[in-house]
Amino acid sequence: MGVKNCPETPRQRMISLMYLVLTAMLALNVDKSVVDAFVLVDKGIMETIENVNSQNRSVYNDFSSAARENPEKVGELNRTVLKIKERTDTLYNYITHFKEMIVKKADGPEGRIDSIINKEDLQYAEEVMMTKGNGTLLKKALENYRSFLLSNIDPGQTSLINSITKSLDTSDPKGTEGRTPTWESNKFQGYPLIAVVTLMSKLQSDIRKTESDVISYYYTKIDASSFKFNNLKAQVIAKSNYVLQGDVYEAKVFISAIDTTAVPDIIVNGSKLPIIPGENAGLYKANAGAEGTFVWKGIINFKNPNGQIVQYPFQQEYQVAKPSMTVSPTKMNILYLGLPNPVSISVPGISSRDISVVMKNGRIEKTASGFFAYPEKLTEKAYITVSATVDKVVKQMGTAEFRVKRVPNPIATVAGKNSGMITKNELMVEPGVFADIPDFDFEMKFQVLSFVVSTSSKGGFVVDKPANGARFTQEQRDLFNGLTRGSRLYIDNIVAKGEDGLTRNLSAISFKIN
Numbered sequence: 001m002g003v004k005n006c007p008e009t010p011r012q013r014m015i016s017l018m019y020l021v022l023t024a025m026l027a028l029n030v031d032k033s034v035v036d037a038f039v040l041v042d043k044g045i046m047e048t049i050e051n052v053n054s055q056n057r058s059v060y061n062d063f064s065s066a067a068r069e070n071p072e073k074v075g076e077l078n079r080t081v082l083k084i085k086e087r088t089d090t091l092y093n094y095i096t097h098f099k100e101m102i103v104k105k106a107d108g109p110e111g112r113i114d115s116i117i118n119k120e121d122l123q124y125a126e127e128v129m130m131t132k133g134n135g136t137l138l139k140k141a142l143e144n145y146r147s148f149l150l151s152n153i154d155p156g157q158t159s160l161i162n163s164i165t166k167s168l169d170t171s172d173p174k175g176t177e178g179r180t181p182t183w184e185s186n187k188f189q190g191y192p193l194i195a196v197v198t199l200m201s202k203l204q205s206d207i208r209k210t211e212s213d214v215i216s217y218y219y220t221k222i223d224a225s226s227f228k229f230n231n232l233k234a235q236v237i238a239k240s241n242y243v244l245q246g247d248v249y250e251a252k253v254f255i256s257a258i259d260t261t262a263v264p265d266i267i268v269n270g271s272k273l274p275i276i277p278g279e280n281a282g283l284y285k286a287n288a289g290a291e292g293t294f295v296w297k298g299i300i301n302f303k304n305p306n307g308q309i310v311q312y313p314f315q316q317e318y319q320v321a322k323p324s325m326t327v328s329p330t331k332m333n334i335l336y337l338g339l340p341n342p343v344s345i346s347v348p349g350i351s352s353r354d355i356s357v358v359m360k361n362g363r364i365e366k367t368a369s370g371f372f373a374y375p376e377k378l379t380e381k382a383y384i385t386v387s388a389t390v391d392k393v394v395k396q397m398g399t400a401e402f403r404v405k406r407v408p409n410p411i412a413t414v415a416g417k418n419s420g421m422i423t424k425n426e427l428m429v430e431p432g433v434f435a436d437i438p439d440f441d442f443e444m445k446f447q448v449l450s451f452v453v454s455t456s457s458k459g460g461f462v463v464d465k466p467a468n469g470a471r472f473t474q475e476q477r478d479l480f481n482g483l484t485r486g487s488r489l490y491i492d493n494i495v496a497k498g499e500d501g502l503t504r505n506l507s508a509i510s511f512k513i514n
Contacts, residue, residue, distance in 0.1 A: 035119050035120050035192060035194055036119075038119070038192075038194040038195055038198050039116075039119070039194065041198055042194070042197060042198040042201050045198065045201040045202055045204075045205050046201060048205055049201070049204060049205050049208050052205070052208045052209055052211075052212050053208060055212060055235065055237075056085075056208070056211060056212050056215065058235065059081075059212075059215050059216065059219055060081065060082075060085060060215070062219070063077065063078045063081055063215075063218075063219070063222075064078065066078070066222055073222075074222055077218055077221055077222065080152065080218060081215045081218050084149070084152070084211060084214055084215060084218075085211070085215075087145060087148055088145075088207060088208070088210075088211040091141055091142070091145050091207055092204050092207055092208070094138070094141055095138065095200050095203055095204050095207075096113075096204070098128065098129065098134055098138060098200065099113050099197050099200050099201075100113060101128050101134075102124055102125045102128045102129070102193060102196065102197065103116055103193070103197070105124040105127070105128055106118040106121045106123075106124040106125075106193055113197065116193065116194060116197065118193060119192060119193055119194035120192045120193070120194070121192065121193040122190070122191070122192055122193075124193060125188055125191065125192075125193045125196035125197075126188060126189050126190065126191075129184065129187075129188035129196070130184060130185065130188055130189055135183075135184035135185075135187065135188050136184055138184075139170045139183055139184060142168055142170050142203075143168075143170055145168065145207070146164060146165070146168040146170075149164055149168075149210065149214055150164060150165075152214070153214070153217065157217065160213060160214070160217055163210070163213055164210055164213070164214070167206045167209065167210050168206065168207075168210060170183050171183065172186070173186045187199055234253070234300045234312040234313065234314035235253070235314075236251055236252070236253050236314055236316040237251060237252045247288050247390070247391070248285055248286070248287060248288060249285065249286045249287075249288050249294075249318050249320070250283070250284070250285050251283075251284045251316065251318075252276065252279070252281040252282070252283060252284075253266050253268075253273060253281060253282040253283075253284055253298070253300065253314065263275055263280055264280060264282075264300050264301060264302045264303075265300070265301040266282035266298060266299075266300050266301075267298050267299050267300075267301070268282075268284055268296060268297070268298035269296075269298070273298075284296070288320040290320060291320050292320055293317055293318070293320075294317060294318055294320065295315065295316070295317045296315070296316060296317070296318075297313065297314060297315035297316070298313070298314060299311050299312065299313050299314075300312040300313075300314065333402075333403075334402060334403045334404070334405050335362070335373055335375045335382050335402045335403070335404050335405070336375070336404075336405055336406070336407050336442065336500075337375055337376075337377075337378055337404055337405065337406050337407070337500065338406075338407065338498075338499075338500025338501060338502065339374075339407065339442055339444065339499075339500060340365075340372040340373075340374060341372060341373040341374070341375070342369075342370055342371070342372055343364070343370070343371045343372065343373045343384065344370065344371070345357055345370075345371050345384070345386060347386060347388045347397050350388045350389075350390065354388055354389040354390075355386060355387070355388050355389075356386075356387045356388075356389075356394070357371065357384060357385070357386055357387075358384075358385050358387075359373060359382060359383065359384050359385075360382065360383040360384075360385070361375055361376055361377055361380045361381065361382045361383065361404065362374050362375040362376045362382050362404075363376075364384065373402075375402075375404040377404065378404055378405070378406055380404065381401055381402060381403060381404060382401075382402045382403075382404050383399050383400070383401055383402075384399065384400045384402070385398070385399040385400075386398060386399075386400075406502070407437075407440075407442070407444060407498060407500055407502075408437055408440070409437075409504045409506060409507075410435040410436050410437045410446045410496060410498070410504070410506065411435065411436070411437070411438065411506070411507070412433055412434070412435050412448070412451075412491070412494045412496070412506045412507065412508075412509055413433070413434050413435070413436075413509070414427070414430050414432075414433055414434070414491065414509060414511075415427075415430050417509075417511070418507075418509055419509065419510045419511065420511065420512070421511070421512055421513075421514040422489075422511045422512075422513065422514060423513070423514050424480060424481075424483050424513055427480045427483075427489075427511075428477065428480055428481070430472070431470075431471055431472065432448070432467075432469070432470040432471035432472050433448045433451050433470055433472075433491060433494060433509070434448065434470070435447075435448050435494070435496040435506060444498055444499050444500070445498070445499055446496045446497065446498045446499075446504075447470065447496060447497050447498075448469070448470035448494065448495070448496045449468070449469070449470075449495045449496060449497055449503065450466065450467060450468050450469070450493070450494075450495045451466070451467055451470075451491055451492070451493060451494040451495070452464050452465065452466045452467070452491070452492055452493040453465045453466075453467070453472070453476045453479060453489070453490070453491050454489075454490040454491075454492065455479060455483065455487060455488060455489050455490065456487070456488065463479060465479055466493075483513045484513065485513055485514065486512065486513060487512070487513040488510070488511070488512055488513075489510075489511045489512075489513065490508055490509070490510055490511075491508060491509040491511075492508035492509070493505075493508075494506040494507075494508065494509070
């Protein structure tokens with residue numbers, strides 16, 4: 001069971017990418033279902049951790065058996081891996097302690113990590129990890145653990161060293177647009193509680209995976225032919241337990257603590273699996289033609305040191321999912337005509353450089369800051385179709401449908417008012433008529449093109465004074481100067497133009513002079 005048999009699986013990479021995608025979407029206040037999706041991601045990570053723990057326990061048991069059979073050769077190696085286990089368990093529990101602190105802070109003393117109530121809370125995770133400095137303590141603990149592991153690895157094991165350094169990386173991320181984030185702020189600041197807890201679970205998964213790589217490396221130092229093993233187990237390592245429909249499920253099946261001089265027979269569905277040269281592992285493949293959960297099992301026939309054939313049964317399952325993608329407008333659940341609508345587009349497990357996007361009823365542009373959609377017609381819906389390149393094959397991941405709306409009319413105001421009471425002094429100091437949309441998620445400016453001021457003269461006649469532009473004319477100001485308490489003033493025929501190029505007739509302004 002060498003290090004080469006324990007690379008980061010596509011499933012683990014997919015879970016990591018899903019975490020990043022969901023975090024970005026949460027920061028944009030999209031649908032609550034994204035928050036709930038974090039619960040599923042965290043559950044998947046914890047299941048992965050348990051699978052790795054099971055494999056690690058098997059290796060530790062094999063070390064213990066080997067040490068009893070040959071204490072001179074294996075005793076020191078066994079003591080070393082036990083130290084690794086102790087340091088790993090300590091760090092793993094340290095992270096669990098911080099997770100419990102955060103959840104109990106949010107949900108009270110009875111709060112549980114596996115049933116968080118205040119998943120969307122933005123305060124307590126940052127308070128526990130940033131304000132109280134626990135994020136820095138955790139970073140230091142990770143660095144100490146990394147240094148400890150690297151000090152126990154031969155310098156020539158560059159692949160393993162690089163893997164440990166990457167998995168336990170605590171360097172600060174690159175700054176963007178004048179920001180210089182730290183490792184701590186990048187992990188714990190500004191995210192909902194469930195996102196931070198999931199991030200910590202991901203750290204725990206990386207720690208267990210690194211532990212697996214290191215003890216597997218030490219296991220290769222044992223000369224298996226010099227003693228007998230009495231706790232052999234069948235092992236199955238899947239390339240991924242999550243497969244897109246149309247792809248291929250692939251897994252390695254092997255006996256832990258194998259004797260390199262003895263090649264096992266691995267039987268699945270009545271047929272022998274082909275053996276991977278140099279690994280004594282069978283390669284199992286199954287076409288993922290339908291969606292669902294699939295169970296497969298078999299038997300490994302292995303010759304023990306006494307020459308007897310011993311059978312080791314195994315069973316494994318995998319899931320096949322339909323191709324999926326995420327398209328969500330970052331401002332609203334609609335697209336506005338005449339505006340650059342920012343849209344978040346991603347496919348879980350797929351790099352952004354392998355994603356292509358097309359739009360019907362409009363165009364879509366990709367910039368350094370993301371995707372922007374420009375719809376063309378109000379009378380039609382807009383459709384955004386996403387494709388992804390998977391294993392050099394372009395696959396359509398799905399299409400999202402959006403309504404197209406016109407930007408709503410602004411409200412015309414004078415002195416910040418649209419109606420009601422106003423003093424003559426307030427009128428005299430105001431430059432003119434303004435127009436804007438209150439509580440609108442987009443920043444759109446409007447220019448008033450024309451309007452008419454109307455009031456009654458002393459003789460009872462209505463006097464109208466027009467203006468071209470947004471500013472009051474001198475004639476209109478002279479009209480204001482003649483107003484008395486109780487007089488009525490109307491500003492109507494207001495025409496404004498927005499940045500979308502459309503002109504609008506706005507509702508009138510009605511004042512009573514105070």
